[in-house]
Amino acid sequence: MRYYRKLRRQSKLLTLRVAEGAFFLRRFVEFPRQVGSVMPSSRYLTRAVMDRIDWEETRCLAELGAGTGVFTRAIIRNLRKDGAALVFEIDPMLKKVIEDDHAGLDVYGDARELPKILYERGIAELDCVVSSLPFAVLPPRMTASILDAVCKYLKPGGKMVAYQYSRHMKPYFEKRFASVKVSFVLRNVPPAFVYECVKGS
Numbered sequence: 638m639r640y641y642r643k644l645r646r647q648s649k650l651l652t653l654r655v656a657e658g659a660f661f662l663r664r665f666v667e668f669p670r671q672v673g674s675v676m677p678s679s680r681y682l683t684r685a686v687m688d689r690i691d692w693e694e695t696r697c698l699a700e701l702g703a704g705t706g707v708f709t710r711a712i713i714r715n716l717r718k719d720g721a722a723l724v725f726e727i728d729p730m731l732k733k734v735i736e737d738d739h740a741g742l743d744v745y746g747d748a749r750e751l752p753k754i755l756y757e758r759g760i761a762e763l764d765c766v767v768s769s770l771p772f773a774v775l776p777p778r779m780t781a782s783i784l785d786a787v788c789k790y791l792k793p794g795g796k797m798v799a800y801q802y803s804r805h806m807k808p809y810f811e812k813r814f815a816s817v818k819v820s821f822v823l824r825n826v827p828p829a830f831v832y833e834c835v836k837g838s
């Protein structure tokens with residue numbers, strides 16, 4: 638009996654994830670350069686990103702480009718009880734998915750509004766930024782303004798963990814951060830580079 642209940646739970650979860658993937662793909666077909674990927678991140682990429690965050694030291698975190706919320710769920714699981722997450726997703730339909738899944742979570746639109754939101758919330762600095770933004774294919778001015786804001790508002794020694802599908806952004810990250818480490822996650826569609834960018838102290 639317990640086996641069948643487990644099986645039913647697993648098949649429900651699978652159906653949910655397939656529906657989530659199909660919805661994400663539809664958004665990609667409509668806005669390919671904005672969404673930047675054909676499907677949500679795999680659990681391997683999610684783990685690789687989450688493992689680079691010092692959760693003990695993270696009180697205030699911003700997630701940029703939440704999509705259907707694969708990382709958002711992991712962030713909520715890992716964040717300390719007194720921690721705060723500010724989540725940004727520009728696509729109103731994807732934003733609604735996150736809002737519906739996480740009542741009470743602070744979900745915002747365009748990541749370019751990060752400085753304004755921090756000001757309104759009275760937050761002086763961020764401990765960590767998790768970015769899924771497809772920086773390499775976004776309009777260059779949008780990429781530059783978001784990266785400049787991330788650098789400005791990260792605390793000294795704070796970290797941005799970002800994934801990309803190429804090494805194109807490496808020099809742009811190196812220009813802004815004191816240290817940039819890159820690792821590669823094969824088990825994702827497509828395989829991804831994870832950038833661990835630390836702001837100077």
Ligand SMILES: C[S@@+](CC[C@H](N)C(=O)[O-])C[C@H]1O[C@@H](n2cnc3c(N)ncnc32)[C@H](O)[C@@H]1O
Nearest residue numbers: 671672674677678702703704726727747748769
């Ligand atoms: C590659 S998807 C990643 C989704 C999810 N985090 C994941 O890993 O599966 C990038 C997401 O960034 C969003 N995005 C693109 N430009 C944005 C911006 N300026 N502000 C906020 N979100 C943006 C897209 O709508 C898309 O959902």
